[in-house]
Amino acid sequence: MWRFVSLISRKLKITAIIASVFIVLMSAAYGAFYIWNKNYKFNNNYVWQPLEDVQSTLNLKDSYNVIVAGTDPEGITAALSAARNGMRVLLVEARDRNMLGGLLTEGGLNTLDLNYSPEQPQLLSSLRQPDFLNKGIFQEWFDQIEGSSFDTNTAANIFYRMVRSEPNIDLLMNVKELVPLTEQSTGDYTTITGMSITKEDGTTVQISTRSIIDATQDADIAAAAGVPYSIGRQDIGDGKSKMVSTLVFKLSGVTDEVWQKFREREGTGVDKMSAWGYGDARKYESSNPQHIKIRSLNIGRQNDDTILINTMQIFGVDPLDPISVKKGLEIGRKEAPLIVDFLKKNYDEFAGLKYAGTADELYVRESRHIYGEYRLTLADVMENRDHWDAIGYGSYDIDIQSTSVGNPGTIMLSPIQYGVPFRSLVPLKVDGLLVVGRAASFDTIPHGSARVVPLGMAEGEAAGAAVKLAYIHKESFRELSTSEERASELRKMLENQGMDLKVHRFEQPDYMEHKDYKGLLAAASMYMTSGNYNNDGWELDKGMNPERFLSKLKRMQAMFPEAYTGSADQALANMENAVTLPLTLDQAAYMLCLAMGSSETETSLEQALAHLQTQNFISADTLVGIADKNNLTNGDAFMLIRDVVEYYSGVVFD
Incomplete structure (x- = not known):
């Protein structure tokens, strides 16, 4: 008996010792992790590398399977994808550039807008790389750069090495002019036959x-x-406004010790290569307030103790006018040192830094949007739709930047995962052509999300593979775009070359369950409302007032000027406190009638609702859904607008 008790006692002592050792080891590991996380995790141990000299092909071939125009990341990815599928590729650049990577390198945009997967790693998440949508060639490149921000030399060199390693790619830089050659084909279509290229000489x-x-x-x-x-x-009825352009500028002197100071700034987020925040920097007083201001700072670190800052907003630049672009650069380069002086005077961590110049190119966010076999709509993004021919997926916020000094811009919503169809790369009217990147077939509002470079690289990879698929089947891109069988083949090709085209499981956002969702979709599609980063800014159950309703009707009229020729302003002419009074159903109906062109003598306040019902411009379901006819909500108002736009104008947002 005593032996048994002694044996148990000995085992308990051994267990206690083991437990104590385990606790000591875990404490030591935690202490080491704490010290590393506090003092070393944010150190930049990457080695700066000189920019490699980009060499053009000396002996061009008479013909190629595909010519890729543009050495931005989307074009590089397209060329790589086509070449790896056995196609002979000419990658050609018509801008004056000395490195590959375009916007990310020449434009200095060294912080990426990323498409995160809805499912992220939970175990040791702080030590693991986030999971991105699409992967493929983008992931291959991303795994070789420094992180969420990168050194532009690193990025450019990796792009060049990837291109140079493919024997099927010929590279031609600094050409003076690119002109597509076409011939007339059936109907109104033309067909690509080649490219006329005026070389640097x-x-x-x-x-x-x-x-x-x-x-x-x-x-x-x-x-x-x-x-x-x-x-x-x-x-959306705004042919004059232009989304703001940015000129990225550089500061030097950012050592690891200085970078630690960025972490100490309240309201600022920092990782090893990126910092963001400084919302109060918006107080900067511009020397040219009609054309330039700054917003909060996006800071990308480099490997030579410099940082690149994306904050400057330059208004009125026409990206299709070289003179306007040149003027925008001049304005930005004049303002950049003044912004740096402001930062040095107002933030201790900037005090010892030095201004080191600007990027060579403007960061332009929006210009042309082609019309393709399918045009990505807000409904696609808002409802996180998949498509039978989806060749890539997006999840970045719909970020619609400012268009004027007094317009702060809009975060329309944050999608979870939506698909981009192959049809959005296939333009109308021209066969033998695919368009990838921000100018693909997207409406302007969803373009605020779909314009980001990683999604454009997925499009480029799909376009390159589609060249091989069209070659195999001797079909045009347009023929490919009409076939579910070909779409399945293309998706299979992309998955085999490393792309992830899986749709993750997730719950749809709450706003889709609201009784007034159809009205919300219509209003958002006409740029009348926004949901912000958390999709909680719609305020569908908040009260609408007459003045705000008038502004929504003016937005509707701007979008459909031929259908709505009247003016609803007169409805508020004798109304006091139009901002604080609730909007009634009769008032809303009357204002809608006036916007449609009815005069006060034709339709009175008392008759307007009956008129709209008689003409079937308002649905019975919408009226039943209005709980208080003397106090309409935003959702009620959006449903009324939605009905009139559909049943009077014939436009459905779905």
Whole structure:
């Protein structure tokens, strides 16, 4: 008995010792992790590398399977994808550039807007890389750069090494002019036959091809070939406004010790390579307030103790006018040192830094949007829709930047995962052409999300693979785009070369369950409302007032000027406190009638609702859904607008 008790006692002592050792080891590990996380995790141990000299191909071929126009990341990815599928590729650049990577390198945009997967790693998440949508060639490149921000030399060199490693790619830089060659085909369509290229030395060559991938930032090749397009916000009735441009500038002297100070700033987020925040920097007083201001700072770190800052907002730049772009650069370069002086005076961590110049190119967010076989809509993004021919997925916020000094811009919503159809890369009117990147077939509002570079790289990878698929089946891109069988083949090809086209499981956002969701979708599609980062800014159950309703009707009229020729302003002419009074159903109906062109003598306040019902411009379901006819909510108002736009104008947002 005593032996048994002694044995148990001995085992308990051993267990206690083991437990104590385990606790000590875990405490030591935690202490080491704490010290590393506090003092070393944010150190930059990457080695700066000089920029490699980009060499153009000396001996061009007479013909290629595909010509890719543009060396932004989307074009590089398209060229790599086509080459790895056995196609002979000419990658050609018509801008004056000395490195590959375009916007990310020449434009200094060294902080990425990323498409995160809805499912992220939970175990040791702080030590693991986030999970991105699509992967493929983007992931291959991303795994070789420093992180969420990167050194532009690193990025450019990796792009060049990837291109140079493919024997099927010929690279031609600094050409003076690219002109697509076409011939008339059936109906109203033209077909690509080649490209006329004026080289840097002024000589012109004509190279034949049956396929061109337009990866220029502004769809220059598509426009020259006759593809229809809209510019900026034309599709929401705003043909004049232009989304703000940015000139990235550089500061030097950012050691690891200085970087630690960025972490100590309240309201600022920091990782090893990126910092963001400084919302009060908006107090900066511009020397040119009509054309320039700054917003909060996005800071990307480099490997030579410099940082690149994306904060400057330059208004009124027309990206399709070289003179306007040149003027925008001049304005930005004049303002950049003044912004740096402001930062040095107001923030201790900037005090010892030095201004080190600007990027060579402007960061332009929006210009042409081609019309393709399918145009991505807000409904696609808002409802996180998949498509039978989806070749890539997005999840970045719909970030619609400012268009004027007094307009702060809009975060429309944050999607979870939506698909981009192959059809959105296939332009109308021209065969043998694909368009990838921000100028693909997207409406202007969803473009605020779909414009980001990682999604454009997924489009480029799909376009490159589609060249091989069209070659195998001897079909046009348009024929491919009409076939579910071909779409399945294309998706299989992309998955086999490393892309992830899985749709993750997630719950749809709450706003889709609201009784007034259809009205919300219509209002958001007409740029009348927004949901912000958390999709909680719609305020569908909040009361609407007459003045705000009038502003919504003016937005509707701007979008459909031919259908709504009247003015609802007169309805508020004798109304006091139009901002604080609730909107009634009769008032809303009356204002809608006036906007449609009815005069006060034709439709009175008392008759307006009956008139709309008689003409079937308002549905019975909408009226039943209004709980208080003397105090309409935002959702009620949106449903009324939605009905009139559908039943009177014939436009459905779905």
